[in-house]
Amino acid sequence: MHVSGFISIIGKPNVGKSTFLNHVLNHKVAITSSKPQTTRNTIRGIYNDDNSQIIFIDTPGIHQPKHALGKYMTETALRTLNAVDLVIFMISGIEPISAVDETIIDHLSVVKTPVVLVVNKIDLTKDIDRLNDLIEKYKARYPFKEVLAISALQGTYTKPLLKDLKKYLEEGPKYYPSDQLTDHPEKFLISELIREKVLHHTHEEVPHSVMVLIDHIDRDEKNHDLLSIHATVIVERDSQKGIIIGKGGAMIKKIGSEARKDILDLLGEKIYLDLHCKVVKNWRNKELYLKNFGYKDSL
Ligand SMILES: Nc1nc2c(ncn2[C@@H]2O[C@H](COP(=O)(O)OP(=O)(O)OP(=O)(O)O)[C@@H](O)[C@H]2O)c(=O)[nH]1
Ligand SMILES: [Mg+2]
Missing domain, CATH: 3.30.300.20 (K homology (KH) domain)
Known part of the structure; x- marks a missing residue:
């Protein structure tokens, strides 16, 4: 059976959304940097293997906008929520839950799309108890389908995550030719x-x-x-x-x-x-x- 579908990656700026996309595709389709608000447009990254095609949608980090540009960026990210088969809500494992994360959860609560919580940057912490505490705080706020911890930079646990994501996709065709990596020219x-x-x-x-x-x-x-x-x-x-x-x-x-x-x-x-x-x-x-x-x- 061939499964296919759309998965949006949302979260605060700088948590590693674009790094994750590039790692999964094994190609650089989205730029990354240590500065927040790097990504400004949605970027589709098309992943293919023998039995699936997953169209990941990398989105601008959601933040409290100060300019019309920031408003576009945040609205663009939130608009994907209703249009996909699954949402990855990405957080950094080394940052406490913030007001912006709370706002994102409020937005997730009013859509029907299933959401998995992906805790990134686990290479930066050895404190498992603190990580678990953080995860519990998020789980108390929203019924995530699953919680998975990864390091997008080092590629730790990204393969099992990819396998897991396919569970949420239905039987379907390839929407893009196998050799196309992204939607942007x-x-x-x-x-x-x-x-x-x-x-x-x-x-x-x-x-x-x-x-x-x-x-x-x-x-x-x-x-x-x-x-x-x-x-x-x-x-x-x-x-x-x-x-x-x-x-x-x-x-x-x-x-x-x-x-x-x-x-x-x-x-x-x-x-x-x-x-x-x-x-x-x-x-x-x-x-x-x-x-x-x-x-x-x-x-
Ligand atoms: N140590 C570590 N650093 C990471 C990891 N993932 C991403 N980073 C770093 O975090 C910074 C931000 O990564 P991006 O992928 O640009 O983050 P983003 O979520 O796309 O950010 P915006 O586009 O601003 O929303 C970069 O310096 C990355 O190298 C990780 O798993 N571990
Ligand atoms: Mg980005």
Whole structure:
């Protein structure tokens, strides 16, 4: 029998949702970082084996939004709850239950979709009693179908989890061709890989204020083996532009060269990456920009 279905991964920012998705797929389809609110769109990751196809939906971390962008992100994540066969509610095993977790549980309580609690980052704690206490607190708030503990980073207990998840899927066809990994076009992945490098090298408000646009991609006229990618890093303030460019252009050069390596891995061909930086004041609160940048209502 071939089973298939949709599983949404929700939770607070930074708990490891995207890391889990990449681990399960054995490919990087979602960028990750130690900064909260890394993921901004839903990202479908398609897992295939001999008897199943699981479409995982990675979602933006749910948080108390301060901008129109944050509101879109949180609403986008919550909108998946009714549209899937199963919800993975992911938490970090080293963080106490928070007000945001309570809010998420309130949302789970009003939908019929079954929910499993996945406790991630267990590699960071040896205190089993504390872990059990934490799990009991969650179980007291919501009747989870199951509770499973994993380390997405190290791949601990992820295989049994995957096997377990199939129990919640029904007999069904492949919705996507077996060789398709994600629903987003390459252009999106390229812009995300550039944004990831910005997240890795900047702090405080800068990572949250950054958007990457791919202006155009073309073959080099003289050297047809070379793909030219022209992209713009958009920030909200002149001071942030200064940080992105860095002293004598050192920072934008570093971001570009790290991104180029990842893009080369993704595309498997030689690329030239041309990066610029531009200020669009307050873009995170401007509906028109959010729509243009792809942060709009979509599942
Ligand atoms: N030690 C440890 N770190 C982890 C684990 N899973 C994820 N991380 C780290 O936690 C940080 C956040 O991971 P992400 O996968 O980006 O988290 P996320 O839930 O997708 O975050 P948002 O997209 O902001 O909602 C990264 O630095 C990961 O390397 C884990 O199992 N163990
Ligand atoms: Mg993420």
